[in-house]
Amino acid sequence: MKIDVLTLFPAMFTGPLDESIIKRAREAGRLDLAIHNLRDYAHNRHNTVDDRPFGGGPGMLLKPEPIFEAVEDLARGNAHVILLSPSGRPFSQGIARELAEREHLLLVSGHYEGFDERVREQLADDELSIGDYVLTNGALPVMVIIDAVTRLLPGVLGDEESAHQDSFSDGLLEYPQYTRPAEFRGMKVPEVLLSGNHAEIARWRAEQARQRTKERRPDLL
Helix, strand or coil: EEEEEECCCCHHCCHHHCCCHHHHHCCCCCCCCEEEEEEHHCCCCCCEEECCCCCCCCCCCHHHHHHHHHHHHHHCCCEEEEEEEEEEEEHHHHHHHHHHHHCEEEEEEECCCCCHHHHHHHHHEEECCCHHHHHHCCCHHHHHHHHHHHHCCCCCCCHHHHCCCCCCCCCCCCCCCCCCCCCCCCCCHHHHHHCHHHHHHHHHHHHHHHHHHHHHHHHCC
């Protein structure tokens, strides 16, 4: 998969995307990731990418010209252009699976008071938000989406089954899990997990996942 990121803060991506699973995916050639500075597509001596909104109001808006030029330069062929914005649809594991099927993503990180509406209308294939809160800019949401999508790419995880058993993969939260020792400070692992009866273990895990989801995230049911 190829992922291009358009941002005002490329230095924020140094570190988080050079570690762990994403690092291994890049080294293995499973992920082709490039970070681009939006100011490189501005044409005045101050590299201006924002301006005041027509009609007044607080803050500044990202101008259409540099974003149009950047997207037209980077989004070749079958690129799927995504804006990161608080007004986007909520990102989910299901959307991550959909995006993992695509060959090329172009993630455009928002900032200030957001985008000129013509960017949404003419350039974006999708608009995503990672939650009902406001961040300083879209860099962190971009990283979240890259991480969630990358781990679903074939050959990225050491155990392919891991991605299928994650929370939200089946619409439920993950069941409780335990490891050695079987007893710690008087707290014991449920007997069913020590039984070796795989059918009973599967039933217990399914019931625990439903119960946990009912208690913590009833909106998922």
